[in-house]
Amino acid sequence: xxxxxxxxxxxxxxxxxxxxxxxxxxxxxxxxxxxxxxxxxxxxxxxxxxxxxxxxxxxxxxxxxxxxxxxxxxxxxxxxxxxxxxxxxxxxxxxxxxxxxxxxxxxxxxxxxxxxxxxxxxxxxxxxxxxxxxxxxxxxxxxxxxxxxxxxxxxxxxxxxxxxxxxxxxxxxxxxxxxxxxxxxxxxxxxxxxxxxxxxxxxxxxxxxxxxxxxxxxxxxxxxxxxxxxxxxxxxxxxxxxxxxxxxxxxxxxxxxxxxxxxxxxxxxxxxxxxxxxxxxxxxxxxxxxxxxxxxxxxxxxxxxxxxxxxxxxxxxxxxxxxxxxxxxxxxxxxxxxxxxxxxxxxxxxxxxxxxxxxxxxxxxxxxxxxxxxxxxxxxxxxxxxxxxxxxxxxxxxxxxxxxxxxxxxxxxxxxxx
Numbered sequence: 001x002x003x004x005x006x007x008x009x010x011x012x013x014x015x016x017x018x019x020x021x022x023x024x025x026x027x028x029x030x031x032x033x034x035x036x037x038x039x040x041x042x043x044x045x046x047x048x049x050x051x052x053x054x055x056x057x058x059x060x061x062x063x064x065x066x067x068x069x070x071x072x073x074x075x076x077x078x079x080x081x082x083x084x085x086x087x088x089x090x091x092x093x094x095x096x097x098x099x100x101x102x103x104x105x106x107x108x109x110x111x112x113x114x115x116x117x118x119x120x121x122x123x124x125x126x127x128x129x130x131x132x133x134x135x136x137x138x139x140x141x142x143x144x145x146x147x148x149x150x151x152x153x154x155x156x157x158x159x160x161x162x163x164x165x166x167x168x169x170x171x172x173x174x175x176x177x178x179x180x181x182x183x184x185x186x187x188x189x190x191x192x193x194x195x196x197x198x199x200x201x202x203x204x205x206x207x208x209x210x211x212x213x214x215x216x217x218x219x220x221x222x223x224x225x226x227x228x229x230x231x232x233x234x235x236x237x238x239x240x241x242x243x244x245x246x247x248x249x250x251x252x253x254x255x256x257x258x259x260x261x262x263x264x265x266x267x268x269x270x271x272x273x274x275x276x277x278x279x280x281x282x283x284x285x286x287x288x289x290x291x292x293x294x295x296x297x298x299x300x301x302x303x304x305x306x307x308x309x310x311x312x313x314x315x316x317x318x319x320x321x322x323x324x325x326x327x328x329x330x331x332x333x334x335x336x337x338x339x340x341x342x343x344x345x346x347x348x349x350x351x352x353x354x355x356x357x358x359x360x361x362x363x364x365x366x367x368x369x370x371x372x373x374x375x376x377x378x379x380x381x382x383x384x385x386x387x388x389x390x391x392x393x394x395x396x397x398x399x400x401x402x403x404x405x406x407x408x409x410x411x412x413x414x415x416x417x418x
Contacts, residue, residue: 002129004184008262008302008326010092012190012318013252014063015245016056016104016197017283019272020292021218029216030235032243035250039298041371043265043306049295049313052373054271055284055366056106058358062316063288064088064132065272070358072105076353079359083129084136086333088319090133092188095328096397100136100177101153107132109142110403116363117144117199117388121208123159125152138173138194146195146202146241148298166249167193175255186261189411191252196241196273200234208245209240218289221276221401221403227361231276238275262301264325268315269293278402284357284367286382286391291355291375297343299325304345311342311349312377352376376413379405381414 024026024037026046053059055398057077058069065072065086073082089099104273105126113122122143131136131137131153138153142299149166150159162169181187205207212232217223221231249267256263262319270293277289284290297303302325317336324340341348358374373382380402382391392410393402 004186004263004311007186008264008299009186009189009261010097010326011252011265012188012322013191013249013265013267014103014190015267015269016194017273018242018245018269018294019275019289020047020294021267021272021289022239024102024214025292026294027321028141030210030357032239033246033301035244035246035253035295036294038255039265039267040296042300043298043307044303044305044345045308046297046343046349047308047310047311049268049293049315050291050376051269051271051293052314052316052353052355053357054286054290054355055357055361056270059315060107061268062314062336064319065333066316066319066334068316068335068354068356068358071335072359075271076359077363078110078112079188080109080130081132086332087132087134088322089135089188089190091319091323091330091332091334092328093133093135094330094332095323096185097188098136098181098185099134100174100175100187100189101134101139101192102174102190103139103166104142104194105131105139105192106142106161110142112282116142119145119150123152125159130159132174134190139170142194144194144197144199147201147204158203158240159160161225161367165244165248166243167195168204169253171248174252178255180335193245195237195245198234200241203237203240205245206384207240207244209372212236215239218277218373220278222279227276227279230281234281235275238273253287257300262299264297264299264302264322265300266318266322267294268318269295270315279364282363282366284361286355286357286367286371286375286380288371290367299327302326303343307345309342309349312353312375313339313349314318314353314381351378352414354418359370372418376414376417379414381410383411383418 324338
């Protein structure tokens with residue numbers, strides 16, 4: 001690689017349950033994301049970014065390893081990432097980077113007999129050899145404590161509760177880490193936030209929650225009944241969470257803009273949230289609101305700015321693509337495809353991506369079935385676990401309503417991509 005001062009620092013910003021439609025650049029009239037809109041206008045936006053596995057641990061495995069979750073040894077919600085598994089951090093480390101993780105992990109041992117939300121899960125210790133090869137690791141396994149999270153890891157052998165809003169705390173911890181840096185090694189840093197994720201009402205007092213009755217719902221939310229009422233009730237604080245996260249990230253964006261080093265910043269989400277679209281809620285579903293996520297690449301001086309790309313980008317390709325964008329060679333055992341040439345504006349992107357839910361997590365109202373499928377730039381085909389066809393949709397005619405196709409033609413046409 002080039003001299004260290006010329007090698008870009010790399011930052012991944014991961015959120016949880018932020019669907020791709022709920023951001024300013026996607027045209028959502030309910031949302032306030034001024035900071036992300038500003039950096040989005042200077043970056044490369046991928047309009048059809050897709051979570052290959054639209055559920056927390058499965059998607060995180062794909063992000064870190066480039067592998068399908070079962071291929072990496074994570075078959076169900078409670079399986080931890082195996083010790084010694086190659087990750088994007090280990091490859092960046094080999095390339096001469098200092099690596100750091102801040103925030104939600106969700107790839108360690110989980111308590112099977114405790115609720116997913118609460119201090120019991122939040123205070124679980126992630127052993128040092130199960131932290132994905134990051135040099136500095138400061139975070140928590142889970143627990144969904146948007147306020148007053150518990151942190152442990154580097155510099156904190158036992159969990160310690162920190163007062164405040166989780167994204168603001170983690171941004172401050174990351175910025176403090178950057179301020180303490182010594183030497184000229186570049187850094188690869190992941191900021192992993194739980195919001196916007198239930199409990200949606202756990203917000204900093206400075207955020208004004210929009211009026212539920214004033215929200216403009218997506219056209220595929222059934223009107224006039226219990227689904228609409230629930231959608232409005234939870235979407236109001238959901239948009240509040242998005243505004244609060246955007247505000248916290250604004251502080252990070254200012255810090256990066258003042259850096260004397262080149263940098264690459266990637267913003268995305270682990271998966272989306274249905275919020276009543278198609279009449280269902282939460283994630284794990286193969287529909288657009290569950291699988292589509294925002295994806296932004298920002299690299300001042302590295303990438304052509306103010307560009308939007310329409311190809312289909314699966315999150316399992318993010319690690320290889322990020323390494324390619326900064327010129328790191330060798331994949332170190334990672335899966336996924338290097339799409340860096342496309343992100344740079346050199347040629348077209350993929351027009352299909354394989355998606356799946358390997359198993360069913362025991363948390364309704366998430367999707368109650370395992371499935372596999374193919375999402376192209378025009379169509380979606382989903383098979384049940386027994387390989388029988390389940391769903392087929394045309395996305396181009398109306399990506400909100402998704403026109404169903406029931407004659408089997410889409411399944412036959414896309415079978416070769418599986």
